[in-house]
Amino acid sequence: MVGIVIVSHSKKVADGLYELADQMTGGKIRIGRSGGTKDGRLGTNVDEIVEEIKKCESGDGVLILVDLGSSVMSAQMALEFLGEDYENKVKIADAPLVEGTIAASVEASIGSDILKVKAVAEAAKNLVKI
Amino acid sequence: MILTTNDVLNIISNISEVIETNRQYLTDLDAAIGDADHGINLDRGFKAVKEKMPQFLDKDIGAILKNVGMVLVSTVGGASGPLYGTFFMRMGNVVSGKNTLDENDIVAMFEAGLSGIKERGKAQAGDKTMIDAMEPALNELKSTLSEGRGLKEAIEAAANDAYNGVLMTKDIAAKKGRASYLGERSIGHQDPGATSAYLMIKTVADYVDKLQQ
Numbered sequence: 001m002v003g004i005v006i007v008s009h010s011k012k013v014a015d016g017l018y019e020l021a022d023q024m025t026g027g028k029i030r031i032g033r034s035g036g037t038k039d040g041r042l043g044t045n046v047d048e049i050v051e052e053i054k055k056c057e058s059g060d061g062v063l064i065l066v067d068l069g070s071s072v073m074s075a076q077m078a079l080e081f082l083g084e085d086y087e088n089k090v091k092i093a094d095a096p097l098v099e100g101t102i103a104a105s106v107e108a109s110i111g112s113d114i115l116k117v118k119a120v121a122e123a124a125k126n127l128v129k130i
Numbered sequence: 131m132i133l134t135t136n137d138v139l140n141i142i143s144n145i146s147e148v149i150e151t152n153r154q155y156l157t158d159l160d161a162a163i164g165d166a167d168h169g170i171n172l173d174r175g176f177k178a179v180k181e182k183m184p185q186f187l188d189k190d191i192g193a194i195l196k197n198v199g200m201v202l203v204s205t206v207g208g209a210s211g212p213l214y215g216t217f218f219m220r221m222g223n224v225v226s227g228k229n230t231l232d233e234n235d236i237v238a239m240f241e242a243g244l245s246g247i248k249e250r251g252k253a254q255a256g257d258k259t260m261i262d263a264m265e266p267a268l269n270e271l272k273s274t275l276s277e278g279r280g281l282k283e284a285i286e287a288a289a290n291d292a293y294n295g296v297l298m299t300k301d302i303a304a305k306k307g308r309a310s311y312l313g314e315r316s317i318g319h320q321d322p323g324a325t326s327a328y329l330m331i332k333t334v335a336d337y338v339d340k341l342q343q
Contacts, residue, residue: 043167043171044207044208047204077212
């Protein structure tokens with residue numbers, strides 16, 4: 001199954017969103033998260049993103065969901081550090097973090113492939129709420 | 131004129147001190163249009179670099195610069211981490227295995243580093259970013275060297291043009307980063323990233339200036 005990695009500037013956002021997504025998918029998929037810097041500030045942490053991707057990769061790929069700014073660049077650097085073995089199997093979604101993560105997690109939990117999971121996450125941009 | 135491994139280590143150490151001295155200044159600039167963390171983040175990164183420096187002593191210049199980049203990427207936390215991290219790593223790639231740098235090496239490093247930042251940030255000159263200090267500095271470095279005026283004069287001229295680039299960022303609207311959410315309202319404010327880039331170039335110029343005295 002496709003794994004999901006949540007990247008936020010805030011540890012609390014990452015932990016809270018993990019909690020939501022994990023509950024909705026009943027623990028069927030691997031969900032990783034990285035929030036905040038090593039020393040507890042708001043920010044992103046490339047090393048931790050690399051580790052979370054490794055933990056969540058079971059052979060079917062990993063989709064990364066990011067919040068803003070440096071989380072995009074940090075996720076891209078993490079992919080570069082992981083190198084060829086992970087190329088084409090790990091993707092970054094151009095999606096809203098909360099809605100995209102929930103949609104992608106549910107899609108991954110029904111066994112869809114990485115491209116389908118990514119498309120579903122990105123479609124969350126157009127979600128009409130009211 | 132040639133820079134040695136020892137010069138490179140001294141320059142990195144000086145940059146670390148300059149960033150520490152300007153921590154509040156950079157953060158204040160960022161408070162006006164960004165998220166008020168540029169000075170704090172960069173200082174955290176360069177302090178980590180300084181702590182790791184004893185491990186760099188037996189390495190060549192390429193390896194030192196790559197290590198500096200890795201430390202910045204791992205410790206800064208904000209957008210300047212991947213950006214300056216990429217800058218130092220790309221510079222290091224160009225001079226792998228070298229223990230001295232001549233004028234051509236320095237130009238090649240700066241070119242590789244700047245194109246790395248442009249790629250990483252998907253930005254260009256005029257977007258109100260660090261590129262607005264770096265690109266004029268690189269152009270001036272190249273043109274002064276091509277006139278045969280030597281490294282000392284070229285880096286000094288480059289630092290002057292970097293500073294003019296910093297001042298120019300006051301007149302333009304941000305197209306990248308948190309400041310871009312403000313659009314036209316970012317006009318009138320000096321870009322913190324361009325400012326930190328200028329401070330680094332100026333630090334190199336000051337060091338090279340003292341070398342020849």
